[in-house]
Amino acid sequence: MITSNLMYAQNTEDLTSWDLLAKVTWVVDYEKGIYDASFDPEIEKLDEQDVTVKGYLFPLGFGPQSSEFLLTPYPVNGCFYCVPGSAETMIYLPEVDLRDVPYTEVSIKGTFNIIRDSPYGLIYEMENIRLEGS
Numbered sequence: 001m002i003t004s005n006l007m008y009a010q011n012t013e014d015l016t017s018w019d020l021l022a023k024v025t026w027v028v029d030y031e032k033g034i035y036d037a038s039f040d041p042e043i044e045k046l047d048e049q050d051v052t053v054k055g056y057l058f059p060l061g062f063g064p065q066s067s068e069f070l071l072t073p074y075p076v077n078g079c080f081y082c083v084p085g086s087a088e089t090m091i092y093l094p095e096v097d098l099r100d101v102p103y104t105e106v107s108i109k110g111t112f113n114i115i116r117d118s119p120y121g122l123i124y125e126m127e128n129i130r131l132e133g134s
Contacts (some may be wrong), residue, residue, distance in 0.1 A: 016051040018073040021124065024088045034082070037087070037123050039114060051112040052132055053091060056105055070091040071108055071126070092125040109134035 023040035056075045060068040071091040092115070093108070108125035 001099075001107075014052060016053050016112070018055070018089065021030065021053075021087050021091075024123065038121075041129050042101065043114070046112045047114045049112055050109060050128075051126075052107055053111040053112075054105060054107045054125070055091070057093075058090075066095065075105075087121055087123045088123060090124065092122045094125065094127070094128055096129045 020040070020042055021041055023043060025038040026035045027038060029036045053071060055071040055073050058070040058072055059066040060070065062098075071093055072085055072089055074085060074089070091108075091112075092111075108126065108129055109132050110129040111126045113127065115123050115125050
């Protein structure tokens with residue numbers, strides 16, 4: 001069993017913290033040959049709810065046409081080929097127009113979803129994305 005622990009989490013009342021999102025226990029499912037995520041009850045309460053998370057955008061496409069991003073607690077450190085962390089440190093942002101958003105820290109509000117059977121190993125996603133403060 002593997003339990004995650006983050007060092008760079010934001011902890012304020014109006015934000016969903018990365019510390020909370022890190023409360024995932026990983027158990028090996030030997031029959032399926034995968035790691036299976038078990039979520040803290042507080043994370044389960046967030047499923048399909050509007051939340052605000054502060055972090056950095058990591059584009060999944062090349063150039064300004066990218067419409068898929070990851071939101072992470074870490075800034076991109078020059079390697080656009082390196083994934084910025086483990087599964088609980090990434091939130092998938094599909095089909096959003098964030099082309100004009102700088103790659104600095106941003107607050108994103110949207111509908112939070114737990115991804116239970118992702119073929120890519122992602123466990124969080126946000127839809128209906130909007131920038132807070134804009």
